[in-house]
Every structure is written in structure tokens, then in C-alpha cells.
Amino acid sequence: MEATVSFKKSMIECSLLDKERGKPFRPGDKKELTPEWDRDKCIRCGLCYVYCPDGAVYHTDDGFFEADGERCKGCSICHRECWLGAISMVKEE
Numbered sequence: 001m002e003a004t005v006s007f008k009k010s011m012i013e014c015s016l017l018d019k020e021r022g023k024p025f026r027p028g029d030k031k032e033l034t035p036e037w038d039r040d041k042c043i044r045c046g047l048c049y050v051y052c053p054d055g056a057v058y059h060t061d062d063g064f065f066e067a068d069g070e071r072c073k074g075c076s077i078c079h080r081e082c083w084l085g086a087i088s089m090v091k092e093e
Contacts, residue, residue, distance in 0.1 A: 031072065031073055031074040031092055032074055032091065032092055033074040033076060033089040033090065033091060033092060034067065034069065034072060034074055034089070034090055034092050035048070035057075035067045035072065035074075035076075035078050035079055035087050035088070035089055035090075036087070036088050036089075036090050037064060037065060037066065037086055037087055038085075038086045038087075038088065039064055039086075041084050041085060041086035042064055042065070042084070042086040043084060043086075044063050044064060044065070045083075046059075046065065047078075047081045047082060047083070048065050048078035048081060048082055048087060049065055050081075051077050051078060051081040052067075052072075052077065052078055053075065053077060054071050054072065054073055054075075055071060056068045056071035056072035056073075057072075057078055074089070074092070076089050
């Protein structure tokens with residue numbers, strides 16, 4: 001039992017489980033923000049792709065990533081997971 005407790009204490013939480021990291025979103029909410037990539041900063045690591053809870057981030061033909069506007073809900077998780085600050089959340093027009 002003690003080994004299980006110490007393991008849980010040492011686990012690193014994923015930002016998807018951290019309630020303070022993503023913007024709350026309920027079905028029917030209108031998207032306010034959309035991700036925009038700065039290709040000069042992006043190293044094409046794919047973390048945005050991995051962490052997107054909706055599968056909205058896709059790989060482009062030139063090796064970069066973008067978000068599908070129809071699937072993206074604007075939760076900002078991709079922005080928060082990008083270590084290099086290559087993703088900005090901009091107001092939806």
C-alpha cells in the first residue's frame with residue numbers, strides 16, 4: 001500500500017488533468033479564441049498535436065501544425081503545452 005501512495009505522490013500530472021490549465025468549455029459555447037502558429041519559433045515537435053483533446057491539430061504538408069477551425073474549441077491547451085511559445089491564441093473574428 002505504501003508503495004502505491006509514494007508512486008502517486010511522485011507522478012507528474014499532465015496539463016489535461018490540471019483543472020487550472022485549460023479554458024472551461026461546454027457543448028454549445030461559442031469559440032472565442034483560435035490558435036495561431038509562429039513558424040519561426042515552431043520546432044515541429046508535435047506536442048500541440050499530442051495534447052489536443054479534440055484532435056483538431058493536424059500535420060501540414062510542409063511539416064508544421066495547424067488547427068482545424070471546425071474541430072477546435074479554443075481551449076488553449078496547445079498554447080499552454082508549447083514550450084517555445086510558438087502558439088498564440090487570437091480572438092476569433
